[in-house]
Amino acid sequence: MRAARALVLLVGFYLIGVVLLAAMALLDWLLVTRWFTARAAWFEGTVLTVTALLAVAVLRGMYAFLRAGRLGPVPHGVAITQQDQPELWEQVRAAAEATGERPPDELYLVAEVNAGVAEQSRLLGLLPGRRRMILGLPLLAGMTVPRLRAVLAHEFGHYGHLGTRLGGITMRGREAVLHTVAVFREGSTAMHHAIGALYIGYARMFLRTSQAVARHQELAADQMAARHAGREATAAALRALPVLDAAHTHYLETYASMGMPCGALPPVGEFHGGFPRLLAARTGERLAAFSAGVRPPRPHPYDSHPPTGERIALIEELPADGRTDGSAEEPAALTLLRDPGRVFAALEARTLTREAMGLPRMSWDDLVMARAVADAEGWSRPLRLAVARSLRSAGHPSEGTAPVVRRDASATRTAGDAELPGLEDVLDAFDRGLLWTEITDRIPKPAQAARLTGASARNFVRPTVFDGLAGMVHLRLAATGQVAPDIAWSGQPGLTLPEVWERDMDDALDAAVADTPDTAPLRALLTAANRVSA
Incomplete structure (x- = not known):
């Protein structure tokens, strides 16, 4: 049903474009063959120019759809191979096996409190393709190994529920529709705005439908994570995410960029690598205080994720499985990396500008x-x-x-x-x-x-x-x-x-x-x- 709905939405997008192109072609034909007069040549020329511009805008939107969804480079990430980091890859493979999925072809570490998957699918997303996973180094620094297992299983849960393949359909359609809407908004004629209104209305319908599907996929992926990593670890991982995000924002603003006004940077590898120091010094309530004043966003129909509180409540309703979070005894997921200092230094080279990398380093x-x-x-x-x-x-x-x-x-x-x-x-x-x-x-x-x-x-x-x-x-x-x-x-x-x-x-x-x-x-x-x- 989700596949059929996504395909119908894509067909609807193309139908709008085809109908508009056909209508403009008919108008141009009538102008040239039936309505053209010497006295009104300036008017016909103006209309032909406007319809040509509108046709280009529609075709650009269609072209954007064809190009969207491809796996491009990750300019701000460090590629991690199985030979470089076998322990981390072992956790990735274990989560893939537990969820009945194949592991990703590419794994990147990024400077965000985030994890995600993408797939370069074929045939409008119905056939599998090359897979990519990104993991945030700040996430590894703030998660225990059991919580990381929950995060990984959640991401593979998207694969298991055809989330990324169907997501390819919805995401490609989203990019194409929004791109076309933007093109029409940039137009200066009344016809641009009138036709753009059609795409805006369609975009709203598309987002409401596709994001509702995405929210159901998130809940299904949570269930998969709880089965693999345990109910407690999965709920704890969800609770930790907003705390880590707020703590990382504080770290970047207060510590990592501390020397910018003085034209200096921390020691090599410490621009991102200092974050584990902050986490080690601020545990428990002191760490949770970072997000204490942050209000969760109000739900709206275009959300791709259900509210975190709702997700945690649904996980806690699952039967107890005898597995605990083990946060006090379990090591941080960052210990899975070999030579993390080298990885942090490599991430600096990928995220900082050339000018910033040339600044002097200070303790x-x-x-x-x-x-x-x-x-x-x-x-x-x-x-x-x-x-x-x-x-x-x-x-x-x-x-x-x-x-x-x-x-x-x-x-x-x-x-x-x-x-x-x-x-x-x-x-x-x-x-x-x-x-x-x-x-x-x-x-x-x-x-x-x-x-x-x-x-x-x-x-x-x-x-x-x-x-x-x-x-x-x-x-x-x-x-x-x-x-x-x-x-x-x-x-x-x-x-x-x-x-x-x-x-x-x-x-x-x-x-x-x-x-x-x-x-x-x-x-x-x-x-x-x-x-x-x-």
Whole structure:
């Protein structure tokens, strides 16, 4: 029935195209043979041009169908052979055998929390063809071996229920229809939009029908996974997927790309290979917290997967099979790989741009320090610029300006031709009463905030001043070697400050940015820090 439905949808797509082409051909024939007049030649020429353009659009959609569904290259994946990784391939073959299917011809590792199968089928998807499987390295890092077995069996469940062969029909039809709709939407004539409306209506019907079939296939594949890997491992794998996805997103944003503003990358293989470190440091509830605030998407008729909660509930309704998840005792699926560091390095070469691959490599600690200094410079710069301009306006040129210091070298930022003021210069300006009369007026702020006055204006800009002072403190402590980098896989990377600064800095900064600034507490901390560095 699914095959018949898919074939009917494909026939319907072709019928639309054939009918439209026939109608346009008839119109052109009538124009040329029956309706053509010398006085209306310009009109017939315009119509012939429009119908020719429409025919090209329809033919492009048909051609897209013929080309869709072929197995192209995987530019962002690493091909894994049975000779390279026999243990991983053994799990793949075992899942294939348990589900009564043949293993894939190709296996690729990618940088996503994902797994999938594809098949270059023949005869509109009714005959089997070359098979390909992709597995995400982050998935292997976050799944135990039993959970990976469930994932593999689920994917072969698509094969067992003709999911990929029938999926070839639906996916090829989907690509062709959507491509044709896009072509008509790009058109500029009313006829383009009118005919495009037919394809849009058909596309909606096609998606509703084909995606409903896909959702049934997902549930059937879940049942296959539970039979092979066990009910508990299958349900646990489904629960783990959104957690791993959220954790991986956090890792990429916080750790992997940490050095990008500084023009540096982690050590070779660690751009993706650091993710297992984060997972090892954040287990249980701390790991689940990544997805705690993520709302599941609302179901709609075009979903290709049923809601995860519904899938888990159906699996848990299955009879107990005596097999447990074994997550505490079982190794991570990443242990199936031989020399995972080499695989992570190969994946970097496939996923990073040539420019990124040419960046210098730094240790995680050096990256943390470089990023912390870069961030501190960014926090402090608006305040230092505002102080420099205020001092020039008030006729008090800064004295004893201090450069912005990196860990490995010093660098001076300029405001026009003058050096930016140092920390003591900023505190002196506060003591002169310039903070709320001159400095904050020169700190950039949104237009709406610029109209604020009095306490409202001070409260709006106070966090910016606080952060600017904190950034200058971090730069000073980094320049004098009094901070240490903390990669903090279990928390947030940053700098570890001396104990007295960890304890007293926030209160000292609050006093310095109060309505009546008091810089004495912060100066006392700086004096103590100078004695330590000396």
